Amino acid sequence: MDFAGGGGGGGASLSDMHQRARRLLLSVRDGVARIERLASAPTSSSYSSSAPLVGGSGAGDPAAAEEVRREMAQIQGLCAQMDRLWRSIPAKGQRDIWKRKVEQLSEEVDSLKDTLHKHSLRQRKRILEAKERAELFERANGESSHILQIFDDEAQARQSARNSSRTLDEAFATGVAILEKYSDQRERLKRVQRKALDVLNIVGLSNSVLKLIERRHRVDKKIAYGGMIITVVLMVAFWRLTH
Incomplete structure (x- = not known):
């Protein structure tokens, strides 16, 4: 407008x-x-x-x-x-x-x-x-x-830590395998002992022979346990050295 x-x-x-x-x-x-x-x-x-x-x-x-x-x-x-x-x-x-x-x-x-x-x-x-x-x-x-x-320093430190961890894992796996092997041998020794005792009872061997077998069994147990302890100690020492 x-x-x-x-x-x-x-x-x-x-x-x-x-x-x-x-x-x-x-x-x-x-x-x-x-x-x-x-x-x-x-x-x-x-x-x-x-x-x-x-x-x-x-x-x-x-x-x-x-x-x-x-x-x-x-x-x-x-x-x-x-x-x-x-x-x-x-x-x-x-x-x-x-x-x-x-x-x-x-x-x-x-x-x-x-x-x-x-x-x-x-x-x-x-x-x-x-x-x-x-x-x-x-x-x-x-x-x-x-x-x-x-x-670069941090990358190297991480790589070193990964290498140490991998080595420790391998050592641990080896120790576990050894312990399992000792356990299997102990079970086999127990079975052999039982069979031997049965056989000895059947043939009527003297008590002195039985005691000798028992002592041998105890010595075998000590050897097995000693081997286990030595393996664990070696693993711990290796882990400390790598860290």
């Missing part, structure tokens, strides 16, 4: 100001979008610590950001003038319409201003992060040889 002829000279002035403000608003939108596109480009992340800052916040294109801020200030100035003019319109309906138009312009400008401010904060954060990464890389390059040496 055109109010160029309504509300006296104030209506025409409002219409002209509103059209000018809308054109500036479109330019501001394009400028903010262009700044954000430049900031998201791959080369925008490589800022140096001496990069120029716009409004103290930092932006991808200082000249473009400054132009956008200037146009925002012009729109806000036009909104202030229109806010005074619409109040002088006699018709209440037209006053309400122009009030809403001016408020919409002010809200859109505030929203774009907030977007530009957030963008500037992100840019400052990116610059700070890039500077911190550069400092970390410099320290890492200076200490790389020391760090690599530490990694």
Whole structure:
């Protein structure tokens, strides 16, 4: 609805100001979008610590950001003038319409201003992060040889521990096999003893012969147990030597 002829000279002035403000608003939108596109480009992340800052916040294109801020200030100035003019319109309906138009312009400008401010904060954060990464890389390059040496030492220690563990496992398995073999031999000796006793009882051998067999059995048991103990002692000694 055109109010160029309504509300006296104030209506025409409002219409002209509103059209000018809308054109500036479109330019501001394009400028903010262009700044954000430049900031998201791959080369925008490589800022140096001496990069120029716009409004103290930092932006991808200082000249473009400054132009956008200037146009925002012009729109806000036009909104202030229109806010005074619409109040002088006699018709209440037209006053309400122009009030809403001016408020919409002010809200859109505030929203774009907030977007530009957030963008500037992100840019400052990116610059700070890039500077911190550069400092970390410099320290890492200076200490790389020391760090690599530490990694080599740790790798050698882990390999040595794995070798010791594997050797101990093999020794333990050998000891278990020996003990099982001794156990099988003891069972066989018991069976042989029982058969021998049965045979001796049948043929009527003397008690002295039986006692001799029992003593031999006790000696065999001591030999078997001694072998087991010696095997365990050797395993423990080997484990201590490897650690």
